[in-house]
Amino acid sequence: MEAKPKIPRPTVKRLSLYLREVGLLAAAGRRTVSSKQLGSALGLTGAQVRKDLAFFGQLGHPGIGYEITRLHAHLRQVLGRDRTWNAALVGVGNIGRALLAYQRFAQEDFHITAVFDSSDRAIGQEYGGRAVHGMDDMPALVRQHEIKLGILAVPADxxxxxxxxLIEAGVTGILNFAPRRLDVGDTISVxxxxxxxxxxxxxFQVSAGLTGSFVDTND
Amino acid sequence: MEAKPKIPRPTVKRLSLYLREVGLLAAAGRRTVSSKQLGSALGLTGAQVRKDLAFFGQLGHPGIGYEITRLHAHLRQVLGRDRTWNAALVGVGNIGRALLAYQRFAQEDFHITAVFDSSDRAIGQEYGGRAVHGMDDMPALVRQHEIKLGILAVPADxxxxxxxxLIEAGVTGILNFAPRRLDVGDTISVxxxxxxxxxxxxxFQVSAGLTGSFVDTND
Incomplete structure (x- = not known):
């Protein structure tokens, strides 16, 4: 395997925020953005923005800023968003059904292409045009749809x-909505x-009198 | 106002994980836990655990570890969990309804005591025994239920x-499920x-070949 660049996790989390903001600027027809402007929209300093984006080489130009089209394409590629992702959802309880109805996933090229549940009552039902399968169908469907992402919306136990x-079926990344820590092998992301x-x-913030706006994926 | 201790936000996020783990240990009848054991259950080093908990004074004893009952009570108090919290939910779309059905909130002493929506079709409906109110009722109900937390489950726009x-009605903390950054005054937490x-x-983790278990609120 080639060596992967060591990008700090807080930086990775901010990349998602940069991507979203730069996408809005691109849609608004803007050509360039300075680190200061980008930071200001996200509650960050310009220095933080420059430091984060410097991990990916010389993307900006002093006095001009970042070229939006190029930065947008680059962030998409770094974040693996220049492709479509198929995902498997397990669990069609309240949270699972809300996720199935969540239209932004598909808008952002995340497609829930297989749905599973262990309950006889749920299997065979349809939600948003997708049939619920039993767990036994998982290996075949995950292979067939080339699914790498699993969404876990099942009870903690x-x-x-x-x-x-999911891992046995070939999934390598899990988005976990269950309130417990998962033990996974060292080839799996959670x-x-x-x-x-x-x-x-x-x-805590309210009782400690701490204020300000935090994105949970922005630190 | 008294001076607040400056606790780093990553530490605060880990406090929630410590609290959950220590709660499990307490329920299992354990008396003490070492920093190493606590860290090991959460994928952290013992040194990190000791450093985090040292913000709150001398809670552990060399060679013995932390007394679980005392640590549990202390973490609950620090996190503001030694009281009941009333919350207002706005938006009874898919996510809002899933949150209303989410039983862990009440188990953890977070109570959604007022529900609002702007749609005429939703107002007057009942979900989980809670009636949906129009936005005009917000000021009176927030005051009546002494609500400080608002849960925002409405579209981005x-x-x-x-x-x-919500802020005008007296809420000082907002849990935001809408995919956009909120501009709030400097007395509000989001x-x-x-x-x-x-x-x-x-x-990103899957495409970059990064692996391991991350809790989104654990870094």
Whole structure:
């Protein structure tokens, strides 16, 4: 394997924010943006923006700023967004069904192409035009749709078992909505979204009198 | 106002993870835990755990570790979890309804006590025993229920307007599910949860060959 550049994780998280902002600027027909302008839109300093983007070589020009089209294309490529991603969703409870109805995934080229559940009541149902399959169908469907991303929307006590099944089927990245830490091998990526944790962090800020705007994926 | 201790935000995020783990240990009847054991359960070094918890004074004892009951109570207090929090939810679309059905909020003493929507079709409906109110009822209900937390589950293009209404009504912390940055005054806390951003971060890890387990609120 070739050596991967060591990009700090906080920088990676900010890349998503840069990409979104630069996408808005591109859609508005803007040609260039300075590090200061970009930072200001995101609550960051210009120096932070320059430092983050310097990981990818000389993208900006002093006195001119960043060329938006080029920066947009570059960020998309770095973040793996220059392709379509197929994802498997496991669990059609409240959160799973909300994710199936979430139209921004498809707009952003993330497609939930296979849906699974372990309950006999759920299997065979359709949500947003997608049929719910039993867990036994997972290996074949994950292979058939070339799925690398799994979305875990199951209760905490079955999360590890389902993660193991997804990994066995060939998934290498898991978005975990279950409120527990997953033990995965060292070839698998996991990102967790925990609503209660997010609310707790907010409660902390409110009770500690800390204020300001934080994106949970921006630090 | 008294001076607030300057606790780094990554530390605050880990406090939630410590609290959850220590809660499990307490429920299992354990008396003490070492920094190494606590770190190991969360994928952190013992040194990181000791450094984080040292912000709150001398909580551990060399050779013995942390007394679980005391650490649990202390973390709850620091995180503002030694009380009940009432929250207002705005938006009963797919995400809003999933959050209303999410039972862990109530289990963790976060109570959605008022629900709002701007659509005539939604107002007057009931979800999980909670009636949906029009936006005009917001000031009175927020005051009546002493609500400090607002949960924003509305489309991106109305998010800023609804945030302004919540703040005007007296909310000081906003959990934002809309995919856009909110401009709030300097007395308001915002935490954002963005599903697409989380999936994008995962796609980046998978395409860059980065692996391992990350909690989005753990860095």
């Amino acid at each position: 079955s999360a590890q078992h389902v993660a193991d099944l 990102t967790s979204v925990d609503f209660t944790l997010a609310l707790e962090q907010l409660a | 109305s998010a800023q307007h609804v945030a302004d209404l 935490t954002s949860v963005d599903f697409t951003l989380a999936l994008e971060q995962l796609a």
